[in-house]
Amino acid sequence: MPTKLDRVRVLAPENPNRATALFGGKASGILNWNDLRYPHFYDFRETIRSLFWRAGEVDMTHDIKQFPALTNEEQEAFLKTIGLLATLDGPQTDLAMRIADYASDPSVKSIMATIADQESEHNHSYAYVLSSVVSFEKQVETFELGRTDPILLRRNARLMEVYNAFAQEPSIPHLLQAMVYSAILEGLFFYSGFAFFYHLARHQKMVGTSTMISYINRDELQHGRFISDLFRATLAENPSYNTSAFAEWIYAEFANAVEQETAWSQNLLSKIPGIDMDEMAGYIQYRANKMLRLLGLSDLYEGKTENPMKWIRAYVDNFEDTKTDFFEQKSRQYTKVSDLNGFDEL
Secondary structure (H helix, E strand, C coil): CCCECCCCCCCCCCCCCCCCCCECCCCCCCCCCCCCCCCCHHHHHHHHHCCCCCHHHCCCHHHHHHHHHCCHHHHHHHHHHHHHHHHHHHHHHHHHHHHHHHECCHHHHHHHHHHHHHHHHHHHHHHHHHHHHCCHHHHHHHHHHHHHCHHHHHHCHHHHHHHHHHHHCCEHHHHHHHHHHHHHHHHHHCHHHHHHHHHHHHCCCCHHHHHHHHHHHHHHHHHHHHHHHHHHHHHHHCHHHCCHHHHHHHHHHHHHHHHHHHHHHHHHHCCCCCCCHHHHHHHHHHHHHHHHHHCCCCCCCCCCCCCCCHHHHHCCCCCCCCCCCCCCCCHHHCCCHHHCCCCCCC
16 A cells, blocks of 8 residues: 655654654754755755745836837747746645645754745746736736647646645555656646747847746756755655656656657747747656656767757856666665766757
8 A cells, every 4th residue: 555644743842853764754953054965955955045036126127119020920939938937836835835734854854944935936937028028918818828729728638637636645655656747847848938038049039038937947857956966865654655656657758748749849939039949848858867867867868968049158157967777676775866976058
């Protein structure tokens, strides 16, 4: 039977301060950052908190003037991509808080609280962008896309299923699956949308929006790193779920995610001059390989080890990558992220 998870009590002074497990363990609820089960989580905490920004700090003056001058295809892609990103970031706030609810390690609770706050700001930023360039009616219409657009609904169907399964029946396997989909969302589902905004900025269009997107992109890279690290640590603590069947499930879900992301980008961006759809498809596969390596798995797409859209690097900072073996059998074999290789490029 799957290990059912219960909401963790706020304080349990009969338990030790250092958690006995990430999930399903014992801990007092008192957080001492100098005495953690996984000391390198403090580094994640510091990095993620250092990324603080607010949407209102981004100057949208030029975007307000430029939006009416975009082509009809560019305007449609702009609004639908904002609608897509809002559909994805909204649930991320909720998921982060739900993971925190069931984490017995208080350091995980703290980090997930920061991630939830940042995801909330991402969602706010999309409303901020839209309020700058379109009418209120158009803003409402754009935010409706996530629950009405058939392509978006099909694209997000598995994500919805996995997240809701964890919400309705919290257990270790549902948690692990939700973390896999969080990694897919943070490291793959956003990226054709990000690329579109960077494409506009590359042509001196909507640079304010692109700046906002680069801040979000920077956050998501770090969120993806932590969730992947947390996934590997949780799997190492629960080796009974570390099976070839689970690995195959992950590969299948990534393949489906790549298919859906590629179809979405083809449908929306193929009419935008200057965007090479073959290059975009390769970029999506490249991102999938990178996220699989973060989770400790091997590449799914042969030869997709180099970023085919290198110009994107001009718009986002570089970050460190990680890689470890998926089939780790004991917690003591778990390797700290600080000892691993770096995020070579976007």
